Amino acid sequence: MRIMTLQPASGALVDQIVARLEQAILTGELAQGQKLSEQTLSDRFGVSRGPLREAIRTLEGRQLLERTPFSGVRVVQLSLDDLEQLLTTREALEGMASRQAAENMTLHETRQLRVRLAAFEDSYRREGVDGVFRVRSAGDDLHTLIVRGSRNRWLIDIICNELYPLLQICRFQSTAVTLRTRQRIEVVHREHEAIIVAIERRDADAAEAAMRAHLVASRTILMAQLRGEPPATAVAGA
Amino acid sequence: MRIMTLQPASGALVDQIVARLEQAILTGELAQGQKLSEQTLSDRFGVSRGPLREAIRTLEGRQLLERTPFSGVRVVQLSLDDLEQLLTTREALEGMASRQAAENMTLHETRQLRVRLAAFEDSYRREGVDGVFRVRSAGDDLHTLIVRGSRNRWLIDIICNELYPLLQICRFQSTAVTLRTRQRIEVVHREHEAIIVAIERRDADAAEAAMRAHLVASRTILMAQLRGEPPATAVAGA
DNA sequence: ATATAAGATATTGTTGACAATCTCGCTTAT
DNA sequence: ATAAGCGAGATTGTCAACAATATCTTATAT
Numbered sequence: 112m113r114i115m116t117l118q119p120a121s122g123a124l125v126d127q128i129v130a131r132l133e134q135a136i137l138t139g140e141l142a143q144g145q146k147l148s149e150q151t152l153s154d155r156f157g158v159s160r161g162p163l164r165e166a167i168r169t170l171e172g173r174q175l176l177e178r179t180p181f182s183g184v185r186v187v188q189l190s191l192d193d194l195e196q197l198l199t200t201r202e203a204l205e206g207m208a209s210r211q212a213a214e215n216m217t218l219h220e221t222r223q224l225r226v227r228l229a230a231f232e233d234s235y236r237r238e239g240v241d242g243v244f245r246v247r248s249a250g251d252d253l254h255t256l257i258v259r260g261s262r263n264r265w266l267i268d269i270i271c272n273e274l275y276p277l278l279q280i281c282r283f284q285s286t287a288v289t290l291r292t293r294q295r296i297e298v299v300h301r302e303h304e305a306i307i308v309a310i311e312r313r314d315a316d317a318a319e320a321a322m323r324a325h326l327v328a329s330r331t332i333l334m335a336q337l338r339g340e341p342p343a344t345a346v347a348g349a
Numbered sequence: 350m351r352i353m354t355l356q357p358a359s360g361a362l363v364d365q366i367v368a369r370l371e372q373a374i375l376t377g378e379l380a381q382g383q384k385l386s387e388q389t390l391s392d393r394f395g396v397s398r399g400p401l402r403e404a405i406r407t408l409e410g411r412q413l414l415e416r417t418p419f420s421g422v423r424v425v426q427l428s429l430d431d432l433e434q435l436l437t438t439r440e441a442l443e444g445m446a447s448r449q450a451a452e453n454m455t456l457h458e459t460r461q462l463r464v465r466l467a468a469f470e471d472s473y474r475r476e477g478v479d480g481v482f483r484v485r486s487a488g489d490d491l492h493t494l495i496v497r498g499s500r501n502r503w504l505i506d507i508i509c510n511e512l513y514p515l516l517q518i519c520r521f522q523s524t525a526v527t528l529r530t531r532q533r534i535e536v537v538h539r540e541h542e543a544i545i546v547a548i549e550r551r552d553a554d555a556a557e558a559a560m561r562a563h564l565v566a567s568r569t570i571l572m573a574q575l576r577g578e579p580p581a582t583a584v585a586g587a
Numbered sequence: 588a589t590a591t592a593a594g595a596t597a598t599t600g601t602t603g604a605c606a607a608t609c610t611c612g613c614t615t616a617t
Numbered sequence: 618a619t620a621a622g623c624g625a626g627a628t629t630g631t632c633a634a635c636a637a638t639a640t641c642t643t644a645t646a647t
Contacts, residue, residue, distance in 0.1 A: 123418050123419075123629095123630070124630075124631075125406075125630085125631095148597095148598070148599090149598075149599070150597090150598075150599095158631085158632090159631060159632045159633070160599090160632085160633090161399065161630085161631060161632065161633095162630080162631065162632090164399075164403055164599095164600090165402055165403055165406045168363075168403045168406040168407050168410075169406050169409070169410055171407070171410075172406075172407055172409075172410025172411065173410065174503075174506070180361050180364075180599085180600090180638090181361075181598085181599060181600075181637085181638050181639055182598090182599080182638095182639070182640090183598075183599075183639095193502070196500075196501040196502060196503055196504070197503055199445065199449065199501060199504075200442075200445065200501060200503040200504055200507070202445065203441045203442055203444060203445035203504075204438075204441055204442070206441060207437065207438065207440065207441035211437065262434075263434045263437060263438060264431070264434060265412075265431075265434055265435055265438045265512075265515075266434070266437075266438050266441075268412070269438070269507060269511075273507075274503075277503075361599095361600070362600075362601075363600085363601095386627090386628070386629090387628075387629070388627090388628075388629095396601085396602090397601060397602045397603070398602090398603090398629090399600085399601060399602065399603095400600080400601065400602095402629095402630090418608095418629085418630090419607085419608050419609055419628080419629055419630080420608095420609075420610095420628090420629085421628075421629075
């Protein structure tokens with residue numbers, strides 16, 4: 112029997128590097144726009160430059176790193192406009208995911224949505240967590256549950272592996288956003304419930320519309336806050 | 350002055366390999382599900398395994414290759430369900446792109462749409478090309494023009510660099526789909542015009558709805574044909 | 588003093604060799 | 618005769634050295 116090593120030893124060394132690098136970027140340990148030298152990183156992770164370069168290529172494909180030939184790689188730097196476009200893209204994708212979830216989720220899965228909603232209500236009654244940039248590492252929050260319920264491998268991949276990491280990055284450039292009044296939190300709760308109701312009724316149109324309305328409202332309010340404008344009675348047109 | 354080399358020598362060797370590998374996959378030269386050995390590929394392209402492996406990692410990120418550790422890489426194999434999910438994801442993304450195109454396109458760009466529509470009409474009057482899987486290598490067809498007009502870097506990237514290549518692959522597993530009656534072609538033309546009209550009027554809702562209707566109709570008819578069912582008076586609900 | 592150009596240095600790009608792992612064919616025992 | 622176990626071959630994973638390119642420093646000329 113072999114002694115259990117500390118690191119999970121998930122087969123290829125490259126995958127470990129990808130995970131650790133992504134973690135470092137998502138936690139803000141590596142700041143946005145920071146230039147990374149291969150030598151430094153390979154020393155830091157204790158591996159050669161070969162696997163490291165493959166890991167960089169992988170993260171580059173997920174838009175977390177940007178490379179300029181013969182110059183080096185930098186952590187992606189997201190502007191306010193980038194964030195807005197990201198949230199708009201999310202509306203399209205999660206809207207469709209919600210539609211397909213209404214069509215394809217099992218009865219058991221829809222019950223899990225109710226469980227999640229209750230847990231969410233408990234947690235924000237206690238701590239008032241921020242909704243948009245919520246850490247999805249657990250992979251069982253409401254939005255992720257709905258996305259996976261779509262049974263659409265492309266939607267699941269794009270949303271969970273590309274969009275969510277990019278949104279997570281933005282969380283660390285705007286930590287001051289966590290104000291989120293109790294009022295808004297209760298609105299979010301109602302919006303979440305509207306989505307679940309639509310999915311339970313297998314009403315695809317309503318499910319997409321409800322998700323879109325929820326995300327449009329969140330984006331509008333968030334961008335207004337970030338840009339320092341008054342919220343101006345945010346309209347939630349689907 | 351240096352003698353011009355045959356290959357464009359676009360900086361990094363890896364990028365050339367990526368382009369050539371992608372080309373080989375998209376043209377069907379490398380069949381779906383085919384197993385690829387690194388040694389064979391590196392011999393074929395006349396490069397070492399280092400850059401080749403980086404290229405493989407890049408294509409893997411675009412879902413064109415699938416890797417199983419210590420076993421090798423295979424060209425992605427797309428089922429009929431995969432294609433349907435792909436087309437559904439496309440509806441979400443291009444629908445939103447059309448919406449943002451209505452909001453952000455310049456006047457000059459909207460005129461280009463008209464030019465493209467006329468050119469498209471000419472070409473299908475002569476050859477009757479298939480619409481869904483049209484080769485987008487030129488990068489100036491109607492759909493690409495609209496997507497770029499959205500000014501949304503994430504939409505543009507996902508649609509052009511991920512979705513379109515995957516759709517292109519499907520083209521070679523279903524060459525028998527090129528029937529496409531003249532009747533359908535004229536309907537497509539009207540749908541295209543409806544999209545352009547909405548964009549010209551800066552009507553975002555209408556632009557998204559028109560694009561969605563167009564793509565839903567195309568998907569419905571295509572899948573019905575591929576699955577051998579009768580088209581059954583395809584409804585085009587937005 | 589400033590701007591330009593040439594060289595030194597550091598970093599990225601590439602290569603071939605070495606180690607770890609899997610696959611397939613062969614032997615052997617029931 | 619068939620199945621399990623072993624070993625040879627092939628393939629993937631990793632590493633350290635070499636070549637190409639960019640960046641920074643320094644010297645020189647205006």
